[in-house]
Amino acid sequence: MRHLTPKDAWAFVQARPDALFVDVRMEIEYLYVGHPPGVVNIPWYEYPEFTPDAADFVAQVLRAAKGDKTRPVVLLCRSAKRTLEAGAALEEAGFTDVVNVLEGFEGELDENMHRGTTGGWRFHGLPWEQM
Template identity: 35%
Template sequence: MSTNTSSAVQDLRPVQAWDLLEKNPTAVLIDVRTKAEWSFVGKPDLSILNRSVLTIEWCRYPDMSVNPRFVEEMNEALGNVLPSQLLFICRSGARSMNAALAVHASLAEGAHHVDLFNVAEGFEGDLDQEKHRGGLNGWKSHGLPWGQS
């Protein structure tokens, strides 16, 4: 799980993130994991809120190099219209924090204000005693909507 030391990006637990998404119909959730993770592990499902999750890789599988076009791809996916709140999620909260901080740095250059949130615990959460994810904490373990293709 990520521990946020920057006020630029606030940590939210998965249930808090869901509550924010329910209350703000313009808030956007961005899943920054890899295509392989989306396909084989699943991803959050916002269809009950009549929305979908944006999927933009922060790191590219298999070498896990940082996507140099992440911010540009995010802006394109948003139609170059920034919402008031952006939430970022990955497996356990580390990559999503890095992606959110990169977005913050980009927005600071343009003097834009958007509330940025990292979904601490992520989609799968921390490893349990058996070294498995998905049962200890995270989006899935909290019983929040998700699907798998």
């Protein structure tokens, strides 16, 4: 798995229109916190269980990739933690080009327990939208 900064990941997605850009956060995070344009939401886990189903996740990504395990898959979550597990599941299933977006969409918590102040997709001024 490769690890790219948010800016490098955005440049990669722009340069590789064949890349499948996947937001692995829960649907409510994707919709209401915001997401990059063009990203596909395939949650690693969902409320209320908060338990990943790796086989289902891999199957959904494989469908979105149209069965091509060599297609680049770029993974984004809140703070680049869920993407590590999700990416490992994809690689274990045979995906050969998996990219983790460092810092995630919102970044790590700061000293005041706030996200988005020290890193993340939005912090770096990259394009995003929300419901």
